[in-house]
Amino acid sequence: MPITISDVAREAGVSTSTVSKVLNNWTTISPATVDRVKHAIHKLNYTPNSRAVSFARQTTQNIVFLTSLGKNEAYHNPHMFDIMCGVNSILAKNNYTLSLVDIFNDSYQGESVTRVMAQKCADGMVIHGSAISKEIADLITKQQFPHILIGHPGFETQLCWIDTNHVLAGQAAAEYLISNNYGDVAFIGGKKTDHISMQRLKGFLGTMHSYGYLVSPEKILYTNSSREESYEATIRLLELKKSPSAIVCESNTIALGTARAIEKMKLEVPKDIAFLTFDAYPYSEIIDPKPTVIDINVYDMGIQAGIMLLRKMENPALQIQTYTTLPVVNAGKTT
Amino acid sequence: MPITISDVAREAGVSTSTVSKVLNNWTTISPATVDRVKHAIHKLNYTPNSRAVSFARQTTQNIVFLTSLGKNEAYHNPHMFDIMCGVNSILAKNNYTLSLVDIFNDSYQGESVTRVMAQKCADGMVIHGSAISKEIADLITKQQFPHILIGHPGFETQLCWIDTNHVLAGQAAAEYLISNNYGDVAFIGGKKTDHISMQRLKGFLGTMHSYGYLVSPEKILYTNSSREESYEATIRLLELKKSPSAIVCESNTIALGTARAIEKMKLEVPKDIAFLTFDAYPYSEIIDPKPTVIDINVYDMGIQAGIMLLRKMENPALQIQTYTTLPVVNAGKTT
DNA sequence: CTGAAAGCGCTTACAG
DNA sequence: CTGAAAGCGCTTACAG
Numbered sequence: 125m126p127i128t129i130s131d132v133a134r135e136a137g138v139s140t141s142t143v144s145k146v147l148n149n150w151t152t153i154s155p156a157t158v159d160r161v162k163h164a165i166h167k168l169n170y171t172p173n174s175r176a177v178s179f180a181r182q183t184t185q186n187i188v189f190l191t192s193l194g195k196n197e198a199y200h201n202p203h204m205f206d207i208m209c210g211v212n213s214i215l216a217k218n219n220y221t222l223s224l225v226d227i228f229n230d231s232y233q234g235e236s237v238t239r240v241m242a243q244k245c246a247d248g249m250v251i252h253g254s255a256i257s258k259e260i261a262d263l264i265t266k267q268q269f270p271h272i273l274i275g276h277p278g279f280e281t282q283l284c285w286i287d288t289n290h291v292l293a294g295q296a297a298a299e300y301l302i303s304n305n306y307g308d309v310a311f312i313g314g315k316k317t318d319h320i321s322m323q324r325l326k327g328f329l330g331t332m333h334s335y336g337y338l339v340s341p342e343k344i345l346y347t348n349s350s351r352e353e354s355y356e357a358t359i360r361l362l363e364l365k366k367s368p369s370a371i372v373c374e375s376n377t378i379a380l381g382t383a384r385a386i387e388k389m390k391l392e393v394p395k396d397i398a399f400l401t402f403d404a405y406p407y408s409e410i411i412d413p414k415p416t417v418i419d420i421n422v423y424d425m426g427i428q429a430g431i432m433l434l435r436k437m438e439n440p441a442l443q444i445q446t447y448t449t450l451p452v453v454n455a456g457k458t459t
Numbered sequence: 460m461p462i463t464i465s466d467v468a469r470e471a472g473v474s475t476s477t478v479s480k481v482l483n484n485w486t487t488i489s490p491a492t493v494d495r496v497k498h499a500i501h502k503l504n505y506t507p508n509s510r511a512v513s514f515a516r517q518t519t520q521n522i523v524f525l526t527s528l529g530k531n532e533a534y535h536n537p538h539m540f541d542i543m544c545g546v547n548s549i550l551a552k553n554n555y556t557l558s559l560v561d562i563f564n565d566s567y568q569g570e571s572v573t574r575v576m577a578q579k580c581a582d583g584m585v586i587h588g589s590a591i592s593k594e595i596a597d598l599i600t601k602q603q604f605p606h607i608l609i610g611h612p613g614f615e616t617q618l619c620w621i622d623t624n625h626v627l628a629g630q631a632a633a634e635y636l637i638s639n640n641y642g643d644v645a646f647i648g649g650k651k652t653d654h655i656s657m658q659r660l661k662g663f664l665g666t667m668h669s670y671g672y673l674v675s676p677e678k679i680l681y682t683n684s685s686r687e688e689s690y691e692a693t694i695r696l697l698e699l700k701k702s703p704s705a706i707v708c709e710s711n712t713i714a715l716g717t718a719r720a721i722e723k724m725k726l727e728v729p730k731d732i733a734f735l736t737f738d739a740y741p742y743s744e745i746i747d748p749k750p751t752v753i754d755i756n757v758y759d760m761g762i763q764a765g766i767m768l769l770r771k772m773e774n775p776a777l778q779i780q781t782y783t784t785l786p787v788v789n790a791g792k793t794t
Numbered sequence: 795c796t797g798a799a800a801g802c803g804c805t806t807a808c809a810g
Numbered sequence: 811c812t813g814a815a816a817g818c819g820c821t822t823a824c825a826g
Contacts, residue, residue, distance in 0.1 A: 126579075128803060139813045144805060154811055171577035176803035179514045179818055186558070193547070195758075198533075198540035199740050205533035205540045212528070212559050221580065223521070223558035224547050242506035244461075245556065351745070380745060405534050406741060410686070410715060423530075463819060474797045479821060489795055511819035514802055 127170045136164035147172060184247050186221045187211075187433065188240050191252040193226040202405060203422050204252055207274055210426020211250050218434055220247075233259040241269050248433050250274065256283075268440065272433045274425070284436065286429050288420050289449035290320050294327025296451035297400055297418050301370050302335050306398045310343035310361050310368035312354050312378050321349075321374045324402060328372060343368055347378060354381030362389050370398035373415070376407040383411045404454065421450040462505045471499035482507060519582050521556045522546075522768065523575050526587040528561040537740060538757050539587055542609055545761020546585050553769055555582075568594040576604050583768050585609065591618075603775065607768045609760070619771065621764050623755050624784035625655050629662025631786035632735055632753050636705050637670050641733045645678035645696050645703035647689050647713050656684075656709045659737060663707060678703055682713060689716030697724050705733035708750070711742040718746045739789065756785040 129147075133140045138157060145153050146161040153161075164170075178184050189208055198205060212222045223246070227236045237260050240246055249264070253275025264271050265282045273285035301309055311328055314321035325344070332339055343361065347353035354373065358381065361368055371386075373379035379401035386399060393399045393413040401408060404419040428448050436442050464482075468475045473496060480488050481496040488496075499505075513519050524543055533540060547557045558581070562571045572595050575581055584599070588610025599606050600617045608620035636644055646663055649656035660679070667674055678696065682688035689708065693716065696703055706721075708714040714736035721734060728734045728748040736743060739754040763783050771777050 130803080140804080141806080141813055141815095142811090145812090148805080152811060157811080171574070173803055174578035174580045175510070175514050175519060176818095177805080179510050179802085179820095180804040180806085182805095182818065184510060193544050196541070197544060198537040202533040202537050202540070205537070206531070208559070209528050209532060209561075212561060213564075216561060216564070221558045221560070223556045224543070225556070226544075226547060226551060229548075229551070239506070243509035245509045377745075407745065410712075410742065465819080475820080476797055476799095476822080477795090480796090483821080487795060492795080508819055511802095512821080514804095514818085515820040515822085517802065517821095 126173075127168045129170075129172065131168055132161065132164045132170050135168055136161045184245060185219055186223060186246045187215055187430075188225045188246040188249045189222055189252070190225050190227060190237065190240070190249055190255045192228045192254040194228060201254075204254070206423045207252070207426040207429070210423040210428075211430045212426075214427045214430035214434075218430075220434075222250075227255050233257055234263050237263055241267050248272075248437050250429055250433060251283075253277075270433060270437045270440065272429045272436065272444065274429055284432070284442075284444040285446075286425065286432060286444070287447050288422065288425060289447040290323035291327035291330075292447075292449045293402060293418050293420055293451040294324040294329075295331040296327075296453055297324070297372050297402070298328045298331035298335070300400070300416065300418070300453050300455075301372075301398060302332070302337070304398065306370035307337045308343075308366070308368050309337070309339060309370040309372060309398075310345070311339065311372045311374070312345045312347060312357050312361075312382060313374040314347060314349040314378070316346050318349070318374075321346075324374055349375055349377055351377055351381035351384070354378040355385050356381075358382040358385035359388070362386075362391070368397070370400065373399075373401040376401060376403055376405070376411070379411050379415050380407060383413055383415070386413060417454040419452045419454060421452055424448075424450050461508075462503045464505075464507070466503055467496065467499045467505050470503055471496045519580060520554060521558060521581045522550055522765075523560045523581040523584045524557055524587070525560050525562060525572065525575070525584055525590045527563045527589040529563060536589075539589070541758045542587070542761040542764070545758040545763075546765045547761075549762045549765035549769075553765075555769075557585075562590050568592060569598050572598055576602050583607075583772050585764055585768060586618075588612075605768060605772045605775065607764045607771065607779065609764055619767070619777075619779040620781075621760065621767060621779070622782050623757065623760060624782040625658035626662035626665075627782075627784045628737060628753050628755060628786040629659040629664075630666040631662075631788055632659070632707050632737070633663045633666035633670070635735070635751065635753070635788050635790075636707075636733060637667070637672070639729075639733065641705040642672045643678075643701070643703050644672070644674060644705040644707060644733075645680070646674065646707045646709070647680045647682060647692050647696075647717060648709040649682060649684040649713070651681050653684070653709075656681075659709055684710055684712055686712055686716035686719070689713040690720045691716075693717040693720030694723070697721075697726070703732070705735065708734075708736040711736060711738055711740070711746070714746050714750050715742060718748060718750070721748060752789040754787045754789060756787060759783075759785050 129140045129143050133143045143161055146158050215222050225236050230236050248270035251273045256277055261281045261283050273283050276287040311325055313325050345357040347357055373382050391397050399415045401415040402418050404417050408417045425448055432444050464475045464478050468478045478496055481493050550557050560571050565571050583605035586608045591612055596616045596618050608618050611622040648660050680692040682692055706717055708717050726732050734750045736750040737753045739752050743752045760783050767779050
């Protein structure tokens with residue numbers, strides 16, 4: 125019932141090889157033939173069967189997005205889906221499809237990965253950080269399967285990866301404050317063991333220092349990232365005899381506590397004090413007073429990851445290990 | 460290089476047909492042969508090439524999740540991804556893959572849908588409400604392509620759909636209050652044109668009435684769903700000479716305003732007043748005082764959708780148009 | 795119980 | 811510039 129390449133060939137009075145060549149834009153076909161074939165295609169409203177094409181070409185034009193989907197993943201980790209959307213957009217542009225593979229219910233390490241590679245149901249793999257382990261990394265590198273890992277792996281590996289650069293985001297916060305003439309700043313972070321928090325702090329302090337602003341230790345506070353502790357921390361800061369003119373919060377939850385404290389002290393943002401936080405999600409929209417947000421565009425990171433994977437598939441020798449980031453400063457505006 | 464069915468056949472000393480039959484659990488093969496073939500498969504570590512299988516079988520074992528992915532979709536609409544995860548889980552269990560198709564960049568109505576159907580890259584389609592239109596509905600019903608739509612379409616159609624039942628959620632709220640002996644209740648909704656809000660209100664009032672509790676009109680308030688209006692509305696309610704003993708908010712944003720007002724009036728939850736909201740997402744976790752949450756399990760709805768689609772694919776004559784819902788009452792506990 | 799053969803719908807050397 | 815033919819790796823009537 126469905127139209128095949130043979131129907132088109134018959135209609136155009138040529139062989140299927142010729143139709144195929146027209147379909148694939150070979151330059152060796154005479155313009156007249158191309159025309160006839162195109163007419164036939166149009167007339168019959170023919171679309172190649174993608175399964176047959178992929179099978180004959182020994183390529184799937186499909187990429188797997190490998191991840192671990194816990195309960196409520198969509199709410200707890202919307203960033204992952206934003207990345208996925210970015211990946212999907214660039215793949216679609218390049219005529220690749222994206223399929224979702226969840227390793228959460230794997231009965232042993234590497235079950236899904238092995239299956240994907242053995243069954244040849246994808247030409248490449250985008251691996252979310254939640255789905256990586258030493259075992260899986262080994263499987264992939266051993267097979268030399270085209271891949272890109274989102275997020276720095278926690279271990280030594282030959283994998284290709286891409287990650288956000290929190291140091292740069294910290295720098296962006298500092299630069300924003302400096303360019304707005306805030307020199308006396310404070311930073312409320314998470315625990316000292318919180319990697320992201322420390323990276324942001326590092327970038328922040330580094331830039332402040334490089335511009336000649338010294339941040340005294342009493343203005344760098346560490347918390348358990350709860351609203352309560354950050355409320356207390358902010359109050360302490362604001363009660364200093366030389367209280368800061370700007371407060372940078374390392375997370376949205378911290379910013380919630382800080383906002384309460386700012387309100388409690390009856391300070392106005394930005395007149396009395398500058399108020400910054402990292403990440404637009406999940407609460408920046410409803411924090412009152414509204415903070416300036418340093419956000420990271422992970423959708424764009426997904427696009428970058430997709431581009432790199434496509435490049436790797438063209439050129440398997442390519443090694444990619446890189447940081448990417450586009451910190452965006454959003455000064456109290458609603459998106 | 461990769462092992463094929465012929466390698467296995469040679470190793471086992473049988474024909475490829477026989478290997479195929481063993482692979483597909485035909486009962487006509489002698490146990491001895493089955494054994495030999497299985498040994499060969501094991502020895503060579505053979506996995507069938509899924510592309511070849513799907514091509515020979517004329518089936519893809521793939522389902523498309525059709526949606527429209529705007530910017531920041533992951534943050535604005537995490538429910539959609541939760542549904543997708545539910546769909547994916549049930550499909551994976553049934554050996555189907557799920558691939559994501561975004562119609563956002565389609566240059567004309569139905570472009571992606573037509574392609575998916577013509578190229579035969581999927582056996583069926585789960586369509587998110589954001590991706591449906593009259594044109595697309597027509598294309599799908601004309602082709603009789605197996606599908607299930609998430610969300611009630613806004614128009615008359617032959618499509619199969621599944622949707623949440625907000626009336627039931629409203630009932631759940633009422634039942635919770637009644638069983639906890641709150642009879643004098645108030646409801647703060649969105650605009651009267653807000654379909655979901657009105658459905659919830661309808662279920663809520665219906666159940667209250669059926670239990671003999673009458674809710675006076677002055678205790679049913681409509682707002683623009685902003686924190687500001689709901690704050691005002693709540694203050695007004697609490698200043699009534701006969702103020703309600705329970706307030707039901709139709710959304711998280713409304714609940715934010717109500718929480719502020721409750722705090723302002725120095726009332727305690729649940730001692731002085733009961734405080735309910737619909738939806739766990741996005742803010743229920745940080746609303747202070749903590750509301751009781753009536754949530755809907757859309758992950759489960761995804762599972763239901765997947766099951767129905769699989770049934771439709773087995774039995775194309777099946778018509779499905781149904782409401783589903785699992786309202787979950789979560790009284791002030793953190794998940 | 796087993797196997798030879800056709801077929802799924804394309805692509806691609808290769809020959810002409 | 812064009813086409814016959816082999817091939818991609820399976821499945822499945824059909825014959826025996």
